[in-house]
Amino acid sequence: MERELTARPALGPLYARALVSRPSGSLDFPRVRVVERAVRFDVDRLAAYCRLTGFPVRDTVPLPYPQAVGFAHQVDLMVREAFPFTVAGVLHLRQEFEQTRALGVTEEFDLSVRAVAMHAHRRGATVDLLTELTAGGGTVWTGRSRYLARGVRWPGTPREGERLDAPDGEGTLWRVPADTGRRYAALSGDRNPIHLSPLTARAFGFRRAVAHGMWTASRALADLGGPAPGAARFEVEFASPVFLPSTVRHVAVPVEGGWSSALRSRDHAKVHLATRFTAGDA
Template identity: 40%
Template structure:
């Protein structure tokens, strides 16, 4: 969340290939090398890389690196999708073939969730704010922020997350607001934890993730 101002500055630069409004968050990877102290000074750098085609548009990665006194302590890669004429193949994702465990925790998400998270995060993409603003970008209703959904999952799994870890998340289907979703999690191989968010009424997978200890 602290890096979003840098993300926004990058995406509004005239050299960035897409307009920031309407971009869709497809994937996110965070690597935490160690816990970060509340009072530790951090320097944060952001850059874009990996502009590439997609069957329905194009993709680009935003890479964020946080350092303290020259030590890299935290890294993030955000993959964004821009709708348009697409010519490229569907690329393999890190979580391809991974399915979410059965849901056990029930979350009721109201229509104002996107506006509240926008006020905290600074991410005021119209696709998250109101049904009428989201419809201008091809969505039937406003959708939850992908990073809100990821953060909610990690908060629920806090007791299973080690001090140093990597977490990969794939946002498969938008969470149309308002709605009710289910969180499921299970232990995987080599100490990993697999988790996912699914629709309560429809068999729709919204998010799949995996925590891997370092």
């Protein structure tokens, strides 16, 4: 089944609807594919994203950026369709990006989002959402997002999935300002209260506001050298939130075909995220 959108969904009304929605109660997930056709990137918004995350502004799109565009479509899918969980309180566990070639800033794409799997997890259940960009009859970019719905009962043996290596070392210090969450929310539309201020974050159980996971992942890839020149793959495993403001340490080591990296606390003790980047078809 396909449901076509005529414009990018507005996240404000979707978040409001999510607060009053109820789980479907079904032991299944919808096979609906949400589609928006002829999508073009907003070049001003893209430039702002590059400045905030550390990518150079060029005529090709940073590998993680389509996720910032497609996130609203993901929320639309989870809120408007009958999932066995509510969006409020889901956690982003893992993200994978892959492109077959560099994406031009002025290109036009069809964007689609669908759920492709649900599995039992020791803390509830996970759902995998697949975001795809197609052009010229073929898929040129995919993003696979894994979210944890805490407390949801799902049949089967709990799956934890592959764990990425988290290298340690001196690395590079990042100073993450207090307004990082508000700035990323302004350009992505993701105004989840946990990112905006200490007051709104405390209402959801966080002692301070936390950075968006996709901001930290994007900044980590930017540290590895900027936009991917062609075919590339980037995997991210989210481990613990980055509180705002803070100073953290990004550690990267070369591996076959690319890089392995980790974002750690300044004292090395805590891992915030681990990544693996592979260039080419490897």
